[in-house]
Amino acid sequence: MTKLILMRHGQSLWNQLNLFTGWVDIPLSHQGIHEALEGGRKIKDIPIDIVFTSTLVRAQMTAYLVMSQHHSGKVAVVKHDDEAQLADWGKIYSSKTEGKTIPVYYVWQFNERYYGELQGLNKSETAEKYGHEQVHIWRRSYDIAPPGGESLEMTAARTIPYFEETVVPMLERGKNVFISAHGNSLRSIVMDLEGLSKEEVLQLEIPTGAPLIFNYEQGSFTREEL
Numbered sequence: 084m085t086k087l088i089l090m091r092h093g094q095s096l097w098n099q100l101n102l103f104t105g106w107v108d109i110p111l112s113h114q115g116i117h118e119a120l121e122g123g124r125k126i127k128d129i130p131i132d133i134v135f136t137s138t139l140v141r142a143q144m145t146a147y148l149v150m151s152q153h154h155s156g157k158v159a160v161v162k163h164d165d166e167a168q169l170a171d172w173g174k175i176y177s178s179k180t181e182g183k184t185i186p187v188y189y190v191w192q193f194n195e196r197y198y199g200e201l202q203g204l205n206k207s208e209t210a211e212k213y214g215h216e217q218v219h220i221w222r223r224s225y226d227i228a229p230p231g232g233e234s235l236e237m238t239a240a241r242t243i244p245y246f247e248e249t250v251v252p253m254l255e256r257g258k259n260v261f262i263s264a265h266g267n268s269l270r271s272i273v274m275d276l277e278g279l280s281k282e283e284v285l286q287l288e289i290p291t292g293a294p295l296i297f298n299y300e301q302g303s304f305t306r307e308e309l
């Protein structure tokens with residue numbers, strides 16, 4: 084059995100201001116830094132072999148803050164995704180030292196759902212303008228995209244293939260995997276792992292800085308309560 088840990092980044096400065104964020108690259112707030120450290124303490128004793136995060140700084144900050152709390156004492160090392168560079172990087176430090184590191188991969192497919200024309204707008208003001216129901220549909224429905232942005236279905240079309248082609252084989256090979264990502268990119272993954280319907284995913288909320296742990300065995304995922 085191997086473990087998959089999913090975590091939404093801690094509160095960002097735009098979460099704090101209640102602004103639609105999507106692909107805008109906003110760092111964590113002071114509160115978000117504390118949430119990430121607290122989330123890290125909750126999983127500090129679970130061995131982690133490999134870390135995936137998005138290309139956005141709020142998820143990356145969260146990944147490093149989580150790993151700073153980890154009991155292994157291993158150093159998180161960024162593996163840049165250029166293949167040639169990756170091959171070279173493998174040679175620039177000793178295999179003895181490599182045993183004391185945990186590789187971190189930046190994966191654009193795990194970026195937040197692109198929010199199109201809503202990015203930078205205030206969530207409450209947008210709900211006042213277009214109606215709470217319409218804005219809830221844009222924010223939580225499966226197949227209705229916000230203006231100029233991605234639906235959850237479109238987000239899943241990039242998160243799930245990467246997850247299946249790269250993350251699942253790691254779990255199969257006995258590796259425990261930690262993914263630091265975003266509210267909606269993680270909703271698309273949890274929807275898939277738990278087989279949620281389009282109706283059920285409307286209610287799925289992923290809190291900031293709270294690890295979700297799944298046990299993986301023989302092709303199936305079971306959520307473990309912390």
Ligand SMILES: O=C(O)[C@@H](CO)OP(=O)(O)O
Nearest residue numbers: 102103104105195222266
């Ligand atoms: O602004 C965003 O990118 C997301 C996550 O904060 O918004 P929502 O709360 O609608 O999922």
